[in-house]
Structure formats: C-alpha cells, structure tokens
Amino acid sequence: MEGTDERTGAGAGAVRLVPWGEGDLWLLRRTNAPEMTAHLGGPETEERLVLRHRRYLDAAPGRMYRVTLADGGETVGSIGHWQRTWRGAQVWETGWAVLPEFQGRGLAALAARAVVRAARDAGEHRYLHAFPSVDHAASNAVCRRAGFVLLGQADFEYPKGHWIKSNDWRVDLERGD
Template sequence: MAERTITLQVRLEPWAEKDLALLHRMNAPEILEHIGDPETEEQILARHKRYVKIGGTGRGRMFSIILLPELEAVGVTGYWERIREEEAVYEITWGVLPQFQGRGIATAAVEETIAIACAEQKHRKIHAFPSVNNRSSNAICRKLGFSFICEYEMEYPPGSFMRYNDWCLDLRKKKLSSVYKNSVIHI
C-alpha cells in the first residue's frame, strides 16, 4: 500500500476583536495544566484587550493560528518585549486547542512567529519559558534551534510557584524559510 501524505496548512492572523471566542476556548484546564488554572471572565477580557492592543504598540504581536483550508482558529501564538537580565528581548508564547495537538501545528506557527520577529530586526534574542513538565513545548524549542539556558522557579500566576525552562534563540543567527507565508506541514 502506498504511503499517503496529507498536507496541512496554517496561517497567522493578527489578533483581533473576533478572537475573544478563541481565547475562551483556550481557557480550558487541559490547555493550561502547565501554566496555572483557568482564568475568570474578567481576566480573559483583560488578556484579550492586551492581545488586541499589543499589535499597535510596536512592542510585540499576537496572532490567532488559522487551520487551512477550513479557516478554523485552532490556537494562539505571539511575542512581546521584556527585560531579561538587563537586556531588551522578546518572549514568545503559543498554545493549540487539544483536538489539534500532535499534528505539527504549534511548531509551524512558532516558526512563522519567529520569522516575523526576525523580520522586525528589533531585538537580538527571543526567549521561551515552558514548564519543565511540558514535553511538547520543550520539544518545539529544541526542534527550532533554541538553546537551553537554565531551569528557574517563578511565581505565576501570582500566589503559585512553578518550575520552567529558559530557552533562548538568537534571531540574527536563525535561518528561516518563510516570512509571512503559509506554513505547510506534512503528516
């Protein structure tokens, strides 16, 4: 029997008012198990407002991950500025709805997000901070060429302590195949 290749495409769209429904879907215990408990309605609305606003500040960008050709929003990715050891850097985040995990969607979306940050030529480094227990996110960091810096304990959300890994990618050394193009994944 011949092997069958299924082509899956994802596109990033700037976070917009319409994405509030996606943020509600992302507020599920199985998605948040490595970063804390689900947020209250007030916290979701505040997060949504920050995500919408960040794109217009020049200090980062947030995106919905769109599965093609279905045009279904399946996750979130983005980056923002922060100070890390007295240096301005980007911090990157991502998440995919459970029913779409394990198909390479997050890897493609993160790679595209990094390409967008690279194109800005604003900061040299981008950091990811997945929980030490989040195998999938740590694997994405390794696959995309991040360097492991160290393990930390931090308070997040306030009142709760967690262990996380600090991964760093030098944006000036990263060779990426696409900027603002659809990512194609073969599964």
C-alpha cells in the first residue's frame, strides 16, 4: 500500500499511507497524551503501548499505517483497518489519530478516504465501520467528510472495560457509500 495518496483541492495538500513499521512506536507514544485519548478512556501504560505496537505490526487481516504528508514525508498521524465482529457479522473497523500540530487541516478525512480504498482493496468484508464517541465532534466530522453514512448510536467498549456511547458510521465497500 506504500504510495497510496489522497489529495484535496482545499489547500490541505495530500497524505500517504505508509505501512506500520518497527520504528513507529514513537508515534503511539506521541498520541498517548491525555488530550488525544480523552474520548478513548485516557492514556495507556508503556506496557500496553508496546503490546499495541506489536499488534499493529501484525494486524492481519487488516493493516495499520503511519500517515505522512505526500510532499516531504512528515508524519502527521496514524490510521488503519482491522477485522471485528459487529452485530454477528465480520466487518472492517477503522480508527485514526492526528498529531495536534496537524489537526484542523482536513488530513484525517484524507487519510480516512485512503483507508477506505485500502479496505476495499483488501477484500474480505463488505463494510468498513468507524465508532467515534458521540461527543467527539472532530472525529464525527471526519467520518462525514470521508463519505461514511451514520447508522445511529451504539454502546461500544474501548478500551476493554471502558464503555462509551458511540456513533456507528459505515461505508459499503461494494457500493462505495
């Protein structure tokens, strides 16, 4: 998937999805700040970050990515798609994090559009879901801008033992909506 770019005419530039690598643990540490994990149950311990990094390296089926600016290669965040059982069916799920200094530029929506293509190319599942907290306005806006359809609300456990009220956003990978 190296080389997958998503561009916009809105001045945000373009992003590239780079497969998650051994040297990307630093990015998990950067996004583990209280302000970036407030909607996800708070920061994780170093031990949990290392375990998550290992899962990211072996995310099959699915894949995690470092999101970079297409021009210059500067890392702006992460995104991925992974398998989950949702309401009795196997689906892809996605989630992302954008570093604070790059937020508000439309880069997360660009990355989400690119991960829709990556999930479509991976096959296996018809649907890609995102489950942002209902009170996380920015992530819900990313879903809307990336072409996801809002299906409603759901109680969602993330991380394990922490329940949140989420919106269930979905893209039909066969139809493109």
